[in-house]
Amino acid sequence: MAEEKRADYAPPADNILLDVRNLKKYFPITAGFLRRVVGYVKAVDDISFFVREGETLGLVGESGCGKTTAGRTIIRLYEPTGGEVYFKTRKLSPDSSSKMVNLLHFDKKQMFPIRQEIAMIFQDPVGSLNPRMSVFDIIAEPMVIHGRGAGPETEETVSRLLERVGLRPEQMRRYPHEFSGGQRQRIGIARALSLNPRLIICDEPVSALDVSIQAQTLNLLQDLQADFNLAYIFVAHDLSVVQHISDRVAVMYVGKIAEMTYSDELYNNPLHPYTEALMSAVPKPDPKYHSERIVMQGDVADPSNPPPGCYFHPRCQYAKEVCSQETPEWRELEPDHFVACHRAEELQLRGV
Numbered sequence: 404m405a406e407e408k409r410a411d412y413a414p415p416a417d418n419i420l421l422d423v424r425n426l427k428k429y430f431p432i433t434a435g436f437l438r439r440v441v442g443y444v445k446a447v448d449d450i451s452f453f454v455r456e457g458e459t460l461g462l463v464g465e466s467g468c469g470k471t472t473a474g475r476t477i478i479r480l481y482e483p484t485g486g487e488v489y490f491k492t493r494k495l496s497p498d499s500s501s502k503m504v505n506l507l508h509f510d511k512k513q514m515f516p517i518r519q520e521i522a523m524i525f526q527d528p529v530g531s532l533n534p535r536m537s538v539f540d541i542i543a544e545p546m547v548i549h550g551r552g553a554g555p556e557t558e559e560t561v562s563r564l565l566e567r568v569g570l571r572p573e574q575m576r577r578y579p580h581e582f583s584g585g586q587r588q589r590i591g592i593a594r595a596l597s598l599n600p601r602l603i604i605c606d607e608p609v610s611a612l613d614v615s616i617q618a619q620t621l622n623l624l625q626d627l628q629a630d631f632n633l634a635y636i637f638v639a640h641d642l643s644v645v646q647h648i649s650d651r652v653a654v655m656y657v658g659k660i661a662e663m664t665y666s667d668e669l670y671n672n673p674l675h676p677y678t679e680a681l682m683s684a685v686p687k688p689d690p691k692y693h694s695e696r697i698v699m700q701g702d703v704a705d706p707s708n709p710p711p712g713c714y715f716h717p718r719c720q721y722a723k724e725v726c727s728q729e730t731p732e733w734r735e736l737e738p739d740h741f742v743a744c745h746r747a748e749e750l751q752l753r754g755v
Contacts, residue, residue, distance in 0.1 A: 422453045422490075423452050454636060462653050480523075522604070591608075604635075
């Protein structure tokens, strides 16, 4: 078994559940008859963040910025290229005490018990549910795999989970096609809760739903978080949704995190020009209020051939020569407010 901690690993604060350090995920680009590797798509490029127990970290950005890849790499659906993912588990101690371990040092067998503590809710409520399995089988499957699904208590657990997510227990013998999109997502939420996890990675769980159903699903997730002391990584591209549910928000751009801080602080006092541009696109509820939209020039940088220096500098209206030459340092500019921008101290940016 590999070492669980590096020699220079400094344990984070006691209330931190997940500590991601310098995580990378590169997908190889192959060409030619021999399929030789000619380059890499840097989907996740050296990101660091942490999640406290019982809190929600929103992960936002444009499509293709690496949000979903980051979540799937943390849970080891994708094998990482580099970095460290420390998780506070209770499954490796006989007395169920918490222990910080590096998930990227574990093989498949060693990860098996820890997967009970990390669950995932997928974006597509249709594609994520097996159409040939009943609702009972879908929710009970994780329990069966981990040796918890035997006897009448399994049906009692499934019944209780269905009631908790707003469905009727008598619906457990039905199949996914007999439910609406919002109901199917509730089934996915019940499946994620079946092993009583500590962390749930929510991969755009409301983006495929109607607006009214989105609000119901978000309220359900918040109620479940309060009841079970869950921590969420909430992946989304809708800033309004993220503001509603998140305690802290991390803004991603082309595989990197540009800024991370508390939700209210981010929306009122952004320090990165990319965050300011995203905020300008948030719809305002007041029809008499006219905001000046920041239209970013050019296209999103190619993750297989990113520009030198700051990845955002070709589209940034505040860019200077240093932005195109040096990679900005990821630093804590204010208490719990992290940013990667050369000019963060001198710029006065507009929030929502």
